Amino acid sequence: MAILVLFWSQSKPKKGLWFGVTLPEEALGDERLAALRKEFRKAYVWYGLGMLVSLVPLLALSDYFSLAYIYFFIWLAGVLYTSTVPFKRIHHKATVLKRDNGWFARGKRYVSVEKEIAFMSGLKPWSPYWFIVPALMCVPLLIFSLQHGHPLLRLTGAAALLMTGVTLLISLSFTHGKPRAYSRNAAPNLAIQQAARRYWSMFWLTLAIFEVMNATIAYNVLSEGTMIGLGMWLGGIAMVSLVPLFGIFYVHHLIKDLEYRYGDTDGKGYESDDDQHWRHGLYYHNPEDSSVWVMKRIGGGMTFNLATRAGKVMHYIVYAIIAVIVIPLTVILVRADSVPPELLVDDEGVVTIENSEYPYSFEVADIRELSLEDTVPTGFRTNGMATSTYARGNFKLTELDESAKLYVFKKSPPFIVMKLDELYIVYNDEDPEKTRALYEELAGRTGLAGK
Template structure:
């Protein structure tokens, strides 16, 4: 059932994106593929060929994207893995969905310039200013690698002082990975220049900015890997080395995040190369299309409007040349990550770290399940019973899936209740307190009955 619930946002996103991009193969308000075109251009054979390519590309893309959903239903019964796969699918789908559009957009833009299909009075855009700015870009200094090296050396020094072999291995692994990334960064910095144009300045600009982007990427990955090393050590030092899921998620993060960064830089450089290489460094004539990067992102420093009507899709979009537009765009990304990362971590914890009820020697009962820990004296217990069913209700905080419910709930006939239960695994221990109810069980019914007997015995002694 949980997988079908997760499938709903996938289905909604899939349908919306499909309608948006398949709707771009027909001109709307003189806009086709994010390009402003006059009516006489719409029947041009080369443009019609681009439309055919566009339809074919998206037919294949959406078929592959749909097939990529099916592994969701083949995952284990653990909710966290299904959630992580759903979030990954959504992120990849939303990022890659625009790539076929950008490809055809660039083709249509080039065709428009060749045939001078301008709307209104064309303007001359100087490419040499952009090329000069790119030529001034500097490669990130290799000294920045001192940050991940310092982290690794700190691990090694502490391991020697504390005689901690795990800490030492973590430091050595981190230092080894940093060394590899440093070598890669150095290799990319010194790689042989590539030729994109007959214009030397164009080649210099693209090669210079490419070296800068790659130097930033390899350093960022090195710092990320250091953070993963710290996280891995903390998990292993707490005795979680036998939990397979931590290894699985760790492998995914360590491999997929760098891969995503490499693809991002590659695509960014490919788009930048297209923007300046095909002009051969010469000034070009254009109209309002110059303010629409890749046909969908609005960037107009001469327009103070923060929101403008979209060219692709419906509604409005941000003017990324304004400070407010940038704050909204990047703020939204940060807030989304601030929600998604803790949610994923909590889902993993819920699946692989079960609540633990302990009868303490000081006459108290404690249930350890952060952030829903609870601790109360036996003297507060009004009644302890063993039930075969739990009343229905709704969650106010915590996590509820088809397999378990943990956190604060409001239940029929009970009111405010703390649940720490595996669903459909009766019996359930119900503890009545003056201010709330607590319902608890183990995954093994026999252990639940043993714990119930221990609670009754402790309650009588108290």
């Protein structure tokens, strides 16, 4: 909602700034800008509706917290990335109007793009012979998979090799197909075409290598007979499916950025004012300014000058910090959904709770009270994980006024409640019969009997 409010506020001119473009007072009443405002608002209404509809799958993932978390994070990243698309499109149209009509609020200058256009015109797509790399990566997988007894796993290597061939054909269609018109002018059109061919060739080769690596990992896991939980399985499918989609989206908008910046030029330069330092009206890039921080044009606060080394470093540090936080948390959540805690009692009477971020062990002799309950004692989390389906970690139980460690599936009663000297342990298996069997074992060893 905050994103929609932020961009919706740009549908009205403010201090000579409209759609991220500086305009003189006499231009603000132009009917063409009014038409852009109508188009802008309509685009964000549809964007808001699409954003809400894309949240619906979260309802189906309510029982799988790790998947819901992964989906929400992907959704949030997608929203943050795509929210600027309508703004960029209208910003570009407003910029073209400004140039065509000479609406320069401040002193204008000539911006040369001839060297950049010449550089892009010289770009070549990566050679299709580079696809030998993923093809060679398929060879060991092909050899090992053909020796496997399972008919589906036997096809893994051939499928990976076939996928490499398909990716090669798609790459050739993108890099050697009919040229696309990005501009009415020949020089920028050729430059954007060549850059697009280079970017797509890099993407499809990278994707081919990615798919072979995925196939190899999947084969090694499945051939060893490793049991994969639903969370891990669906997470893997999401990874294999979403990475190519995000890659395609990224390359497409990388090319679109070139089209916006150079498509309406003659290949040599264009007239501009301070707007040239604000790419799409959002990102500040001014090599002549040594400032690392500048005031934002859109929204409040500060932003980086991406033309400075410090600005670039700090910009990427933000993404690195997010990755350092999100990736380990994702691994923990997927593990929690896929590998439930397990309570084991050894021959010496030591009780150990394994496969948990909150492992614990104690002696059978330490159990003072033992009971089998149909409900989980109520309380609040102090240091643990709690979802709609499970609770694990450290809790404070309201009913018992005691600290406790919970390792429970909330929707799978009964629950084994063990009271130690100053701590309660509450545990159950997702299978009620296993819980009852474990309770009988503990009752037999302790001589305690609850209900």
